Amino acid sequence: MKIITDKRCTQYAHPGHPERPARVARTVERLRNQKTLPITWAEPSPVDETAILRAHTPSLLRRLREEHVDFDMYTPTYPDIAEHAQRSIGGALKAMHSAVQGERAFSLLRPPGHHATRNRAMGFCYLNNVASAVLAARAEGVGRVAVFDFDVHHGNGTEDILVGQSGCAFFSIHQWPAYPGTGREHRDNCFNYPVAPCTPPDKYREVADEAIGQLRAFRPDLVGVSAGFDCYVGDPLCQQRLEIEDFHWIGSKLRETGLRVFSVLEGGYSDDLPRLVISYLLGLEGLELTKELKHDDKSESPPDDSSSVSDAHMEPFWGPSF
Numbered sequence: 033m034k035i036i037t038d039k040r041c042t043q044y045a046h047p048g049h050p051e052r053p054a055r056v057a058r059t060v061e062r063l064r065n066q067k068t069l070p071i072t073w074a075e076p077s078p079v080d081e082t083a084i085l086r087a088h089t090p091s092l093l094r095r096l097r098e099e100h101v102d103f104d105m106y107t108p109t110y111p112d113i114a115e116h117a118q119r120s121i122g123g124a125l126k127a128m129h130s131a132v133q134g135e136r137a138f139s140l141l142r143p144p145g146h147h148a149t150r151n152r153a154m155g156f157c158y159l160n161n162v163a164s165a166v167l168a169a170r171a172e173g174v175g176r177v178a179v180f181d182f183d184v185h186h187g188n189g190t191e192d193i194l195v196g197q198s199g200c201a202f203f204s205i206h207q208w209p210a211y212p213g214t215g216r217e218h219r220d221n222c223f224n225y226p227v228a229p230c231t232p233p234d235k236y237r238e239v240a241d242e243a244i245g246q247l248r249a250f251r252p253d254l255v256g257v258s259a260g261f262d263c264y265v266g267d268p269l270c271q272q273r274l275e276i277e278d279f280h281w282i283g284s285k286l287r288e289t290g291l292r293v294f295s296v297l298e299g300g301y302s303d304d305l306p307r308l309v310i311s312y313l314l315g316l317e318g319l320e321l322t323k324e325l326k327h328d329d330k331s332e333s334p335p336d337d338s339s340s341v342s343d344a345h346m347e348p349f350w351g352p353s354f
């Protein structure tokens with residue numbers, strides 16, 4: 033498995049924000065301290081404006097670079113956020129190119145991207161990583177490209193960018209109602225599989241199975257996965273019930289398709305994120321979920337108190353109910 037990361041993505045933070053540097057820093061640490069999953073490490077590709085402007089309007093890019101004002105309560109501005117967001121696209125591009133060459137790859141960077149629409153940053157996302165990579169693949173001659181999004185929130189930004197795009201299709205399983213309130217029904221080439229709050233994992237698997245079946249029916253040449261781990265039972269932002277072995281199952285199901293797959297990190301805000309990521313990647317590689325990983329209720333390194341999320345700080349991030 034190729035892991036694409038860059039330490040600079042941990043060098044910005046907002047006090048109390050759940051999308052915090054420890055998500056990536058602790059996942060990298062845990063990946064480095066394990067031997068079950070063979071890893072090659074890589075850095076994000078350089079990104080030119082063309083790649084960004086296939087997915088986004090010039091006005092969004094200009095605002096990101098020049099106007100340092102918060103986009104909304106979930107999506108604060110940071111110094112150099114444009115560089116961080118572009119680097120995240122670079123990770124998705126590197127992962128995509130690896131998959132085209134037959135190698136499995138995971139972009140482990142922040143910020144995430146699937147809520148960023150063509151002209152709007154929102155929901156912790158500034159630019160859309162997976163959509164930018166999909167449109168780059170299409171521009172470079174890949175015939176049919178699908179996105180599979182298992183983040184607990186609907187990938188409204190990816191849908192906004194890919195809807196009606198020839199050769200593209202979007203398949204999303206997510207909680208509804210939940211932030212951002214979209215994704216209740218199919219829309220053109222975008223196929224939405226909402227699940228109710230507190231859906232049991234076996235029911236969730238049935239719905240995911242159906243979504244992956246439809247994805248296969250699209251006969252994609254390449255699949256980009258928006259890998260969000262906030263459908264975990266221990267995640268503070270939504271009310272799903274998936275356990276660590278369910279993420280291994282998702283990886284295994286994607287492997288079973290025999291398709292070329294690349295993945296990018298979206299959400300996932302619990303302290304167990306590193307274990308969940310590794311579980312998913314082991315499934316993708318056809319490797320067993322180890323007992324050590326499965327039964328480790330506590331992460332190898334203690335939570336970073338300076339960046340942990342307190343209940344008081346979390347409240348604004350639970351999001352409105354729709």
Ligand SMILES: [Zn+2]
Nearest residue numbers: 183185262299
């Ligand atoms: Zn999410």
